[in-house]
Amino acid sequence: MRSSPARSAGRCPATTLALLLGLCSMSRAADAPGPYAVSPGPDPFAQIDSLLPAPSEARLPSGAPGPAYWQQKVSYKLDLTIDEDARMLRGKEHVAYQNNSPHTLTYLWLALESNQAAPFSDGALAKTWKDNGEVTVDDFRRVLMAREFDGSTKILALKDAAGNDLAHTLNKGMLKVDLPKPLPAGGTFEFDLAWEYLINNTKLIPVRSGYEVLDDGTCIFGMAYCYPRLCAYTDYGGWRLKQPIRYGEFTLEFGDFEASITVPADHIVGATGALLNPGEVLTAERQSRLKEADSAKTPVVIVSKDEADAARKKPAKESRTWKFAATNVRDFAFATSRAFVWDAWGVKIDGRTVRCQSLYPREGMPLWDKYATQAVAHAVEVYSDVTGIPYPWPHATAVLGAHPSGGMEYPMISFNSPRPEKDGSYTERTKWSVIRVIIHETGHNWFPMIVNSDERHWMWLDEGFNSFVQGFAERSWKEDPKITTAQPRFAVEYLLSPAHQPLMTLPDSLQNVSQNAYFKTSVGLTMLRETILGRPLFDAAFKEYCRRWAFKRAEPADFFRTMEDASGMDLDWFWRGWFFSTSTSDVEVVSVARRALHGGDPAKAGERNKAREAKQPSSITHERDLAAGVPRRIEKFPGLKDFYDDFDPHAPTDKQTDDFQKFLQRLTPEEKAALQFDQPVYEVKLKNHGQLPMPLILKLEFDDQSSDIRRYPAEIWRLANGELSVLVVAPRPIVAVTADPYNETADTNFTNNRFPRQIDQTDLRLTKPPEKIDNPLRDALEKERKAKAKQPPAKPMEVTP
Numbered sequence: 100m101r102s103s104p105a106r107s108a109g110r111c112p113a114t115t116l117a118l119l120l121g122l123c124s125m126s127r128a129a130d131a132p133g134p135y136a137v138s139p140g141p142d143p144f145a146q147i148d149s150l151l152p153a154p155s156e157a158r159l160p161s162g163a164p165g166p167a168y169w170q171q172k173v174s175y176k177l178d179l180t181i182d183e184d185a186r187m188l189r190g191k192e193h194v195a196y197q198n199n200s201p202h203t204l205t206y207l208w209l210a211l212e213s214n215q216a217a218p219f220s221d222g223a224l225a226k227t228w229k230d231n232g233e234v235t236v237d238d239f240r241r242v243l244m245a246r247e248f249d250g251s252t253k254i255l256a257l258k259d260a261a262g263n264d265l266a267h268t269l270n271k272g273m274l275k276v277d278l279p280k281p282l283p284a285g286g287t288f289e290f291d292l293a294w295e296y297l298i299n300n301t302k303l304i305p306v307r308s309g310y311e312v313l314d315d316g317t318c319i320f321g322m323a324y325c326y327p328r329l330c331a332y333t334d335y336g337g338w339r340l341k342q343p344i345r346y347g348e349f350t351l352e353f354g355d356f357e358a359s360i361t362v363p364a365d366h367i368v369g370a371t372g373a374l375l376n377p378g379e380v381l382t383a384e385r386q387s388r389l390k391e392a393d394s395a396k397t398p399v400v401i402v403s404k405d406e407a408d409a410a411r412k413k414p415a416k417e418s419r420t421w422k423f424a425a426t427n428v429r430d431f432a433f434a435t436s437r438a439f440v441w442d443a444w445g446v447k448i449d450g451r452t453v454r455c456q457s458l459y460p461r462e463g464m465p466l467w468d469k470y471a472t473q474a475v476a477h478a479v480e481v482y483s484d485v486t487g488i489p490y491p492w493p494h495a496t497a498v499l500g501a502h503p504s505g506g507m508e509y510p511m512i513s514f515n516s517p518r519p520e521k522d523g524s525y526t527e528r529t530k531w532s533v534i535r536v537i538i539h540e541t542g543h544n545w546f547p548m549i550v551n552s553d554e555r556h557w558m559w560l561d562e563g564f565n566s567f568v569q570g571f572a573e574r575s576w577k578e579d580p581k582i583t584t585a586q587p588r589f590a591v592e593y594l595l596s597p598a599h600q601p602l603m604t605l606p607d608s609l610q611n612v613s614q615n616a617y618f619k620t621s622v623g624l625t626m627l628r629e630t631i632l633g634r635p636l637f638d639a640a641f642k643e644y645c646r647r648w649a650f651k652r653a654e655p656a657d658f659f660r661t662m663e664d665a666s667g668m669d670l671d672w673f674w675r676g677w678f679f680s681t682s683t684s685d686v687e688v689v690s691v692a693r694r695a696l697h698g699g700d701p702a703k704a705g706e707r708n709k710a711r712e713a714k715q716p717s718s719i720t721h722e723r724d725l726a727a728g729v730p731r732r733i734e735k736f737p738g739l740k741d742f743y744d745d746f747d748p749h750a751p752t753d754k755q756t757d758d759f760q761k762f763l764q765r766l767t768p769e770e771k772a773a774l775q776f777d778q779p780v781y782e783v784k785l786k787n788h789g790q791l792p793m794p795l796i797l798k799l800e801f802d803d804q805s806s807d808i809r810r811y812p813a814e815i816w817r818l819a820n821g822e823l824s825v826l827v828v829a830p831r832p833i834v835a836v837t838a839d840p841y842n843e844t845a846d847t848n849f850t851n852n853r854f855p856r857q858i859d860q861t862d863l864r865l866t867k868p869p870e871k872i873d874n875p876l877r878d879a880l881e882k883e884r885k886a887k888a889k890q891p892p893a894k895p896m897e898v899t900p
């Protein structure tokens with residue numbers, strides 16, 4: 100199944116992958132900076148304290164969580180049943196809400212995220228329409244389905260521990276539960292819910308959860324946010340109650356989960372958490388294959404294609420219950436189907452075995468059987484290394500199916516969509532999509548599953564960071580300089596587009612999520628690492644951020660402050676320019692001029708001036724007078740000559756010579772040595788046409804074809820108002836100077852970066868327009884001619900002799 104990516108709500112593909120999948124057509128509306136834009140102001144280096152919340156004892160000025168930091172803990176016991184025939188989920192849950200805040204609470208807010216798939220949701224009602232005169236059949240079916248289908252959560256019971264009904268109020272996707280008595284700081288409130296809802300078909304209601312129907316009618320269920328979840332109550336913003344619309348994901352609390360999942364007996368279930376009862380749900384042979392997989396050198400098949408095929412041919416009638424448990428996770432999801440082929444592989448992380456595994460229908464083969472588990476394992480290894488947080492959980496699972504496009508992440512498990520064509524062929528792009536999407540979704544285990552963030556408010560804090568680390572995984576999968584993940588020069592088109600908005604923009608207010616939250620963020624981190632801080636400082640500071648905020652909820656200011664605190668660099672100018680504004684950088688090398696170094700020796704100065712004068716162009720009139728041999732009066736009457744006719748204006752006067760001698764006498768031997776300096780000296784004039792200061796990088800090319808790169812900090816622009824000169828001492832004569840030769844600063848106009856300019860060389864294609872024009876008369880004549888040709892030939896007239 101291929102749903103149209105541009106219309107789906109699934110939104111977690113790799114940045115450039117989003118481009119490949121067509122997720123991010125550039126929209127051309129509205130003014131460039133959104134309402135959150137900050138103008139660069141007179142001083143781009145002014146501190147940004149006024150843009151950030153004041154630090155506190157909960158969130159320290161260093162960017163670390165402080166002694167007063169708190170977060171709520173919410174633990175769930177879930178009892179979930181999939182009714183495959185009715186396509187329904189029925190559930191019961193027991194919730195323990197631990198109030199770690201210093202405040203008394205009188206009510207709790209729960210999110211009923213399945214209500215996204217209901218006609219009354221903001222997500223359904225706030226959909227807009229871009230008229231281009233056509234609509235695909237699939238898209239129109241989605242419009243109809245959104246009016247008809249109600250996948251909202253029906254609360255069947257909501258009771259406190261004593262069995263008393265709890266008063267509650269529904270607000271679209273949020274449920275307010277009144278507490279029977281105020282819940283004091285440090286208290287715990289336990290309650291029970293029962294609910295059910297109709298599961299949506301992700302092809303027709305493309306949200307992040309639902310089922311997919313394969314060609315033979317077999318279903319894959321990818322069940323996310325399938326239970327009433329507590330909204331987050333935070334130190335910085337109280338209850339987080341933004342209704343889901345499309346791009347803003349989830350804001351969640353950590354807690355412990357126990358889940359019983361009842362499904363048809365031939366289903367294979369993957370879920371957040373460790374499987375507690377393998378003996379009850381797996382054959383002895385599958386259990387032993389799993390054991391073998393834990394120490395195998397390559398992935399081991401646990402459920403083969405033939406076994407899955409057999410189940411698909413003859414579905415089981417009875418049911419079975421799978422049990423899982425997870426501690427300290429912020430969410431729970433599961434996938435279930437009888438179509439699943441399963442392979443698994445134990446990977447050693449920090450001395451522990453992490454079971455990397457994939458669940459996919461035969462429709463994912465080839466590709467999934469070859470690459471999926473490898474991609475999971477690769478992500479687990481690379482992210483553990485780059486973040487400094489070893490993968491903490493027992494398994495990491497990639498699922499194919501039940502997701503409309505790209506992929507979507509949950510703790511320990513992700514749902515993904517890329518797969519081969521139905522005939523088993525695939526393009527290179529599809530192959531790379533499978534690998535990249537799985538790396539990306541597995542990588543989300545760190546952002547936001549470990550380093551928790553408020554996804555509904557800040558998309559860049561998880562998507563951008565994840566896309567950045569994804570770049571490490573891609574580059575260490577295969578050597579290919581064309582890998583574009585997180586590379587600044589590929590951001591330029593977006594930076595110059597009308598859709599360009601500050602990163603500090605709400606997800607659902609973004610015109611182009613993939614170019615903004617994913618790509619612009621990861622490009623910013625690349626610039627910090629490669630250009631602004633350098634790898635050692637950046638890597639240590641980024642790890643420090645991950646370490647400080649693992650299993651806590653970080654806000655943007657915590658990141659900004661930690662990066663400065665741990666690297667020892669003032670980066671306020673970069674946060675202001677790259678995160679809060681739409682400023683860009685466009686450095687021009689205006690001119691390069693060789694400067695003759697001298698101490699003022701009047702004799703040498705005279706020679707230089709004479710030589711320069713000789714090089715001055717004459718006038719055309721003078722040249723033609725010379726050629727014509729115009730007679731000069733002074734030659735005819737030599738007596739007209741006087742002192743000035745032979746005077747050499749470049750010869751030093753006695754006074755000049757005297758002054759120079761006095762100057763030399765005042766110099767120390769070291770100062771005199773500077774006068775002997777004989778390397779070429781140049782003035783390089785630069786102009787930044789943008790408003791974002793960036794480190795200045797100059798490549799000097801010399802006359803012997805050697806070159807040198809000089810780096811200057813962004814602060815070089817502090818007084819320059821966009822224009823400055825640098826004095827460059829070169830070991831050899833310079834023939835060319837290029838600013839930012841690797842385009843590592845996302846310089847938006849590369850044509851002015853080199854001096855002298857070069858002739859631009861691109862292709863010019865010759866074409867010949869098609870001749871056919873719309874000609875109804877010709878079509879009618881053609882039709883008539885064809886009709887005539889079809890008539891039987893007239894019989895020859897019989898002639899009677």
Ligand SMILES: [Zn+2]
Nearest residue numbers: 110111112562
């Ligand atoms: Zn993502």
